[in-house]
Amino acid sequence: MSNITLIAIFTFGLESVVKRELQALGFKNLKVSNGKIEFEATVQDIPVANLWLRSADRVLLKLGEFRAVTFDELFEQTKSLPWEAWITADGKFTVTGxxxxxxxxxxxxxxSIVKKAVVERLKSAYHTDWFAxxxxxFTVQVALRNDVAQLTLDTSGSGLHRRGYRRQAGEAPLKETLAAALVQLSFWNRERLLIDPMCGSGTILIEAAxxxxxxxxxxxxxxxSEGWPAVGEKTWKAARRAARKAVDSTGELQLFGYDISEEMIVAAKANAKAAGVGSDIVxxxxxxxxxxxxRQYGIVITNAPYGIKLADFKEMNxxxxxxxxxxxxxxxxxxxFLTADKKFPDYFKRSRPSRVRKLYNGAIEVNYYQYFGERPK
Structure with a gap:
C-alpha cells in the first residue's frame, strides 16, 4: 500500500490556491478539476495533507472509479475493491452519496448497494458473518457523475475548517478555510501591515498569523484516520512532531483587527489565543x-456584513x-473586500476592481473584490 491517490475537496474558485498549497507540500502529478484535486501520495501523506492544507475542506482516499449504469455493476465493482486493506474487522462504517x-x-x-457490497467483501475477507x-x-462516499462512480474513504472526519480554535463566532461566521484562501489570494506577506476593519471573531487575521x-x-x-490501523498512530505522531518543529516564532507581525462590537473583539481575542497567535494580533x-x-502602504482584507439579516441596506451603504x-x-x-452585495464597486471610486472572484462561504455566493495598490518603495 505504498502508492495511493488522495483527493483534496474545496469550494469552487479556490483551485489555484489549493494547487499551490499541495505543490508547497511537495505533492506532484496533480489532477485539477472544479472543486477538487487528485494527487499521488503515500499512506504517510494522509496526516501531512490533513494537518497542513489550509483552504481545502477535506481529504478523501480514492479506492476506485468505474462506469456504472446498473445496480449490478455498482455492486460488483464496489465489491471488487480492497476494502479490507482499510476497514478493520471491528470497524463501523457509514455510506454517504x-x-x-x-x-x-x-x-x-x-x-444501500454500496453498503451491501462492502459488507460482502468484508465478510469474505474476514471469514465472518457478523461485525461488532x-x-x-469510517465514512465511505459513493459519488456518481455522468455515470462514473467514484468510491472514497473520508480521512478527515469533521471538515478541515474546524481548526479547533474557534471559541465564539458571529452571526454569519467566515469559514476558516475560505479566510485562509483570501489571505493567500492577496499580496500580503509576513513583512507587511494587514488590517481587518470589520474583523468579527478574527478569522482572517488568525489565519494570516x-x-x-x-x-x-x-x-x-x-x-x-487517526484511529485507522492502516495509517497508524506512529505515522500521525511523527507528522505532528514535524509540524510543531516547523513553527516559525521569529520576528513581529503587523496584524490589526477592529470591530464595532465589544462582544466580537472579546471573541476574536479568545479565538486568537486558542490558536496560539494571541500575541501576534492587536x-x-x-x-x-x-x-x-x-500609513502609506498596507493591506486591507475584510469580510463585509452580507446585508442579509446582519444589516439593512442603508447601513451597508x-x-x-x-x-x-x-x-x-x-x-x-x-x-x-468580500461581500455578497454586487453594488460594492459602485461605491469604491478609486478604480475598477483589479480582479473579481466568485466564491462561496458555505452556501452563500460572495464576490471577492480585489484592488491592487502600488508596490512599497
Missing part, C-alpha cells in the same frame, strides 16, 4: 467610521462610503 447527471439517480439506493462495529469509524508563523492549521484537532473595539489610517473615503486616495494600499 451523491449523484449528478447519472442513470443511477437515487442516492439512497446507491448508498466497536472499532474505528497561522500562515506567517508556519503553524499547521490542523495541529490542534483530531481526524478520522484587536480593538472601534467603528470603521472612526478609523484613521496614517454607509460602510461602503466609509471604505471609499478611507482608501480612495491611498494608492499604496491594496484593498480586498
Amino acid at each position: 451523491k449523484s449528478i447527471k447519472s442513470t443511477l439517480g437515487s442516492v439512497r439506493a446507491c448508498q 462495529e466497536t472499532g474505528p469509524e 497561522l500562515l506567517a508563523r508556519n503553524i499547521a492549521p490542523g495541529l490542534n484537532r483530531e481526524f478520522a 484587536f480593538e473595539q472601534k467603528d470603521i467610521r472612526d478609523l484613521w489610517i496614517d 454607509q460602510i461602503y462610503i466609509t471604505v471609499n473615503k478611507m482608501f480612495r486616495k491611498k494608492k499604496g494600499w491594496s484593498v480586498y
